[in-house]
Amino acid sequence: MFDTSRECAQRLDAEDALSGYRRRFYLPDGAIYMDGNSLGLLSREAETAVLRLLDSWKRLGVEGWLQADPCWFTLAEELGKGLASLIGAAPEETIAVNSTTVNLHQLLATLYRPEPERYQILCDALIFPSDLYAIESHLRLRGLDPKTAIVRVRSRDGYTLEESDIEAAMSGAVALAVLPGVLYKSGQLLDMRRLTAAARARDILIGFDCSHSIGAVPHQLSAWGADFAFWCSYKYLNGGPGGVGGLYLNRRHAHRLPGLAGWFGSDKTRQFDLDMQMTPAQGAGALQIGTPHLLSMAPLCGSLQIFQEAGIEAVREKSLRLTDYLMWLAERELAPLGVRIATPRAPNRRGGHVALLHPEAMRICMALREEGVIPDHRPPDIIRLAPAALYVSFEEVRETVQRLKRTLLVETYRRFPQEREKIT
Numbered sequence: 311m312f313d314t315s316r317e318c319a320q321r322l323d324a325e326d327a328l329s330g331y332r333r334r335f336y337l338p339d340g341a342i343y344m345d346g347n348s349l350g351l352l353s354r355e356a357e358t359a360v361l362r363l364l365d366s367w368k369r370l371g372v373e374g375w376l377q378a379d380p381c382w383f384t385l386a387e388e389l390g391k392g393l394a395s396l397i398g399a400a401p402e403e404t405i406a407v408n409s410t411t412v413n414l415h416q417l418l419a420t421l422y423r424p425e426p427e428r429y430q431i432l433c434d435a436l437i438f439p440s441d442l443y444a445i446e447s448h449l450r451l452r453g454l455d456p457k458t459a460i461v462r463v464r465s466r467d468g469y470t471l472e473e474s475d476i477e478a479a480m481s482g483a484v485a486l487a488v489l490p491g492v493l494y495k496s497g498q499l500l501d502m503r504r505l506t507a508a509a510r511a512r513d514i515l516i517g518f519d520c521s522h523s524i525g526a527v528p529h530q531l532s533a534w535g536a537d538f539a540f541w542c543s544y545k546y547l548n549g550g551p552g553g554v555g556g557l558y559l560n561r562r563h564a565h566r567l568p569g570l571a572g573w574f575g576s577d578k579t580r581q582f583d584l585d586m587q588m589t590p591a592q593g594a595g596a597l598q599i600g601t602p603h604l605l606s607m608a609p610l611c612g613s614l615q616i617f618q619e620a621g622i623e624a625v626r627e628k629s630l631r632l633t634d635y636l637m638w639l640a641e642r643e644l645a646p647l648g649v650r651i652a653t654p655r656a657p658n659r660r661g662g663h664v665a666l667l668h669p670e671a672m673r674i675c676m677a678l679r680e681e682g683v684i685p686d687h688r689p690p691d692i693i694r695l696a697p698a699a700l701y702v703s704f705e706e707v708r709e710t711v712q713r714l715k716r717t718l719l720v721e722t723y724r725r726f727p728q729e730r731e732k733i734t
């Protein structure tokens with residue numbers, strides 16, 4: 311199906327229906343950008359949206375709250391509509407707000423109700439540390455000891471999780487589960503549908519950190535019945551550094567009072583009554599707290615236009631072909647030089663990036679930068695490569711592997727000078 315030639319990569323690019331989107335992004339000069347799962351690139355649409363917001367501030371001052379286009383007062387809800395289609399939820403179940411970690415805090419404050427016999431929070435051994443810190447702090451706030459109140463599902467290989475292990479950990483003492491959609495190190499995609507069904511069958515509330523899955527993988531959170539989710543916009547959504555996060559709250563929880571309340575969580579028609587009695591919005595909007603950070607929301611307006619146009623299914627389809635090609639090349643060209651692949655091979659078990667393993671991953675990433683490829687390193691041994699479907703080409707994937715191979719040859723020679731004969 312593939313071969314290692316440049317012609318093969320060029321043919322894949324020629325057949326790529328999304329190739330035109332690349333021109334709409336600012337690509338770093340002279341470098342191949344493989345770090346879109348850390349910080350996505352700026353699109354022209356996102357730039358225009360920021361300039362438009364600045365212009366409305368310039369022209370309208372405070373009147374921008376109601377007169378700007380898009381209207382500042384309802385921008386979080388407007389963006390929520392675009393996000394809803396990416397995570398498979400209704401608009402009122404989704405809101406653009408805060409940062410990832412703050413959204414997890416808000417969701418825990420709203421949904422986590424420990425009882426004497428059912429108080430544990432289930433997560434996993436590979437959880438992103440900020441999520442764990444947030445969970446621990448909620449337990450402490452409620453006088454619980456994180457050591458006994460957190461169940462962390464182990465990883466059998468240090469990189470991936472087994473859904474059956476997670477299900478086995480869903481005991482009667484577990485009140486709530488927080489799991490990743492895609493694991494931030496290995497890029498493994500969890501079966502969110504299966505895990506949601508298992509949790510619901512046991513009366514456990516379940517939610518997902520979708521930071522590494524939104525914009526890379528289609529979701530059906532509402533149809534699956536997940537209780538909540540939260541994410542950032544600065545990775546695959548290309549929403550800019552520090553860009554606004556998002557959250558999803560299943561409509562069956564719409565009646566709940568926000569755990570952390572503030573006036574922007576009010577019903578929009580009542581907010582400016584400035585009543586001492588809050589009237590919360592119906593749905594995810596109630597989980598807003600204070601004045602939205604409009605300048606960090608503006609890029610997402612432009613970015614979501616691109617997703618609407620391209621379609622998340624098409625983005626996923628190309629992303630799978632890119633990562634397939636990358637893994638195929640890595641197996642042939644890099645495995646003989648000591649690289650292993652941590653990312654599951656099956657399409658339904660991987661997200662948008664590929665994690666390559668090497669004991670000198672940090673040094674290799676530094677050297678790869680010198681070679682004009684921007685990768686990402688996660689200690690101790692992971693080289694993360696994210697060929698973002700909207701702006702990375704197959705030829706760039708091929709070139710990345712070639713440059714990585716050169717870097718590895720130099721590294722191998724440095725570590726094992728006696729091997730030089732074999733590798734040159």
Ligand SMILES: Cc1ncc(COP(=O)(O)O)c(C=O)c1O
Pocket residue numbers: 409410411412438440441494519521522542555
């Ligand atoms: C999987 C995951 N969860 C949570 C976070 C924390 O996000 P934030 O700093 O936006 O709160 C990150 C940040 O990269 C992440 O990758």
